[in-house]
Amino acid sequence: MVSPDPFQNAFLKSLDPADFAAIRGHLKAVELREGASLIELGRTVVWAHLPLTAVVSLVVELEAGERIEVALVGPDSILGTFGVLGEPVALVHAVVLVPGAALLIEAARLRALAQQSAAFRDNLMRHSQALFVQAQQSVGCNASHTVEARLARWLLRVRDLSGRDRFKLTQELMAEMIGVRRNSVSFVAHALQQANIIRFSRGHIEIINVAELNRATCECYRAVKLQYKRLGLSTGEEPGA
Template structure:
């Protein structure tokens, strides 16, 4: 019997067979090109996105023009979970940070399926809460931790979500990730490179020492990882408890 996962996306692969069949006919493939805008703040989200590869960045735009990342969604989850359960008006912008591919589904179809299944609704709530937990932790992190530890955390998280040690990120994108100025990002990236944790050249980053980045990162990386395990993989969390 074939035990291969039905999808490289964690949300889809975690669904029961019955729940997956509710949405399978409505799934469509989509390319995620770098800097592609999926929705702007105050727009109505039309589709949910379930990345196979690539990373989606949730971004807040401030009045003076600054852009600050508040969360990332990758192959482990779904963008549009809470929108499928209620108000679909976007509270923030969503932009492709790392290019890749995804499955998409019309939000109306996902909403209809969720109305037919308690377990599907529960899965959507759990994934929505996981993103909310990440947003909360990011707020505390940006207010309290050093630029170096924040960049280490974000690079580790991007690696986890994209499944690759090689990432293409502009200085502007990294500045948004950690809520800092571009010149600060350049200095800190060079510090991490001098420590042989990363190789960084013209926006191309290769993570060369994961353990070193983990030691440099703040507590928030481990906290978000633990919260995701508890919410998205409750059986693993129960076994580890």
């Protein structure tokens, strides 16, 4: 079995050699299954996840049972910073959106290293800030922008993190993630398909014109990229790639 390349994950790739050496032997390779719950609200954060090819959705759940996404974590970052830097209690649910490979490490080991290494602690802080950037931009986007713009933003973000143009995504799931009704997503998706921007087929969606999808999105997609750049972080693929 071929060992995964830890430097597929941007957080690990950005570490100082000494910090990476301190945790390398404690990283465990796993495959994350679609729909798997990695972190549950209110539970103790025991593990931190470092996606290599997987993409994880951070969601909040309402009393009526609805879920809405606040951020995505993929090979660009680390899942579990809030359990390392602060109280080790989950503030959101984390669910696997795109299945794939990841590395696991005990949150306690990261917490210990953060206490010893200022550079490591600063790196964790920047990635934690990046999640906050996503969350606050999502709030503004969901409150102010059209369903088409929100769906385009979300699809581009999933593409950036997964490095793929084709995903297994239902209209129900997409509607849930951006906080709208399924029929609204169905209407917009049909229009985008008629314009030859995306293609739907039996629970799968394929982006066939990235440039046009980028034109359909709102300012929020570019705003998040700009904030990531200011933090010195990667957001994955460029929209025209």
